[in-house]
Amino acid sequence: MTTPAPRTSHARWLPLVAFAVIVALLAAGVWISRDPDRDALPSPLIGKPAPAFRLPLLHEAGRLVTSEELRGEPYLLNVWGSWCPGCREEHAVINEFAKTRRVRVIGYNWKDEHADALRWLEQFGNPYWMVLVDYDGHAAIDWGIYGAPETFLVDADGIIVWKHVGPMRRDTLYTQLMPQVEALEAR
Amino acid sequence: MIRSLLLALVVCLAWPMAARAQVAVDATPLRFEDAAEERRFHRLVTELRCVMCQNQSLADSNAQIAHDLRREVLTLMRRDLSDAEVKDHLVARYGEFVLYRPRVHPATWLLWFGPLVVLGAGGVVIARIVAARRRGPALPPDDTQAW
Numbered sequence: 001m002t003t004p005a006p007r008t009s010h011a012r013w014l015p016l017v018a019f020a021v022i023v024a025l026l027a028a029g030v031w032i033s034r035d036p037d038r039d040a041l042p043s044p045l046i047g048k049p050a051p052a053f054r055l056p057l058l059h060e061a062g063r064l065v066t067s068e069e070l071r072g073e074p075y076l077l078n079v080w081g082s083w084c085p086g087c088r089e090e091h092a093v094i095n096e097f098a099k100t101r102r103v104r105v106i107g108y109n110w111k112d113e114h115a116d117a118l119r120w121l122e123q124f125g126n127p128y129w130m131v132l133v134d135y136d137g138h139a140a141i142d143w144g145i146y147g148a149p150e151t152f153l154v155d156a157d158g159i160i161v162w163k164h165v166g167p168m169r170r171d172t173l174y175t176q177l178m179p180q181v182e183a184l185e186a187r
Numbered sequence: 188m189i190r191s192l193l194l195a196l197v198v199c200l201a202w203p204m205a206a207r208a209q210v211a212v213d214a215t216p217l218r219f220e221d222a223a224e225e226r227r228f229h230r231l232v233t234e235l236r237c238v239m240c241q242n243q244s245l246a247d248s249n250a251q252i253a254h255d256l257r258r259e260v261l262t263l264m265r266r267d268l269s270d271a272e273v274k275d276h277l278v279a280r281y282g283e284f285v286l287y288r289p290r291v292h293p294a295t296w297l298l299w300f301g302p303l304v305v306l307g308a309g310g311v312v313i314a315r316i317v318a319a320r321r322r323g324p325a326l327p328p329d330d331t332q333a334w
Contacts, residue, residue: 011316041238044282111251137255144280146238146252 040165043144047161050077050154051142058109058117058131065132067158074184075104076177077152078128079140081112082120084148090167091124094151097173098127102181103153107131110140110148153180155187217261224264231260231270234287235277244287 032038045051052067078094080087098105107128109117117131134140143152146165153162162180164172219225229246235256237248245253245260256277263273277285289295 039241041282041284044279137251138259141255141259141280144282146281 037164037166041144041146043160043163045144045160046163047159050152050158050160051139053132053139053142055132055134055139058107058114058121058133065130070104070106070154071158072156073104074153074155074181075106075129077106077108077143077154079108079110079143079145079148079150079152081110081148082116083112086167087149088124090149090169091127093168093170093173095125095127096170097168097177098129102185104129108140108145109133110145111135111137151177153177153184155184217257219261227270228261228264231264231273232257235260235274236285236287238281238285241284 050067054064054066057063057065076097080091094105097103105127107126107130109131111134114133117133121128121131137145149167151164151168152160155161161184162177164176168177217228219228232246233244235245237243237245237250237253237256239250239252240248243250243253245256260273260277263276268276274286283289283295289298291299
């Protein structure tokens with residue numbers, strides 16, 4: 001019998017190492033996918049000025065509000081529609097935040113019917129300081145909005161400082177939004 | 188006469204559905220001025236990703252936002268923007284993710300060149316094995332081996 005050549009002693013572990021690497025990759029994939037917001041796209045608009053807009057108000061026919069008018073103090077822009085189940089889900093959280101009166105909360109009624117929007121607010125409560133209406137969804141493209149709900153925090157100079165895609169949960173409110181609000185207040 | 192009755196029936200049936208439509212939809216299909224514009228449009232939207240349903244292109248997706256973005260692409264084309272400028276416009280709003288062919292810069296180097304590196308590494312391993320076998324002693328005749 002011939003003994004195996006010594007050079008093969010390392011090479012024989014190669015398949016096991018390759019297998020371990022693949023297992024590690026798959027485990028990393030599973031680990032990353034535990035985040036419920038994993039599909040949310042990072043917005044390239046963070047740190048950039050909020051887009052200029054001129055939009056009508058839900059509760060005041062004929063009045064148009066521009067992005068310029070909102071300057072001077074920060075505001076939270078919450079994109080919603082009466083057709084959107086996620087918006088209903090997060091509405092209690094938005095209400096809770098609005099009650100703190102830390103920042104103006106502005107609704108962004110996206111691709112919705114006027115009567116449906118009014119009825120929805122009546123039913124679930126209206127936390128909004130004002131509600132902008134984007135009926136055809138054209139202005140939303142400048143904000144990079146691609147689904148509802150989405151929430152933006154804009155500072156006093158009109159710079160977008162934070163964005164959340166999908167329904168806000170209470171932990172989103174306290175671990176993400178509140179620290180941002182505190183940072184704005186500390187400026 | 189029958190035709191107008193049928194039309195009235197169709198309108199009556201469709202009306203309540205339209206009234207209950209949940210999202211404000213502008214359902215009119217896009218109209219192209221000529222075949223060249225249509226070709227350019229289709230080439231562009233197949234290279235752009237739908238941001239909502241992330242594994243479809245803008246051309247394939249039936250999501251509301253894809254509908255809106257297709258309209259936006261056509262509007263931008265008609266404002267005489269080049270293909271690159273149309274893409275830049277969407278990247279500025281939705282991020283690099285909208286591009287099916289991401290740009291080459293440090294953040295995407297791994298994506299672009301990673302497979303080449305892996306291929307190269309595999310090549311090196313195979314080359315070394317082959318070289319070692321060629322260098323190594325020829326297999327000794329083994330008469331004891333029972334087949």
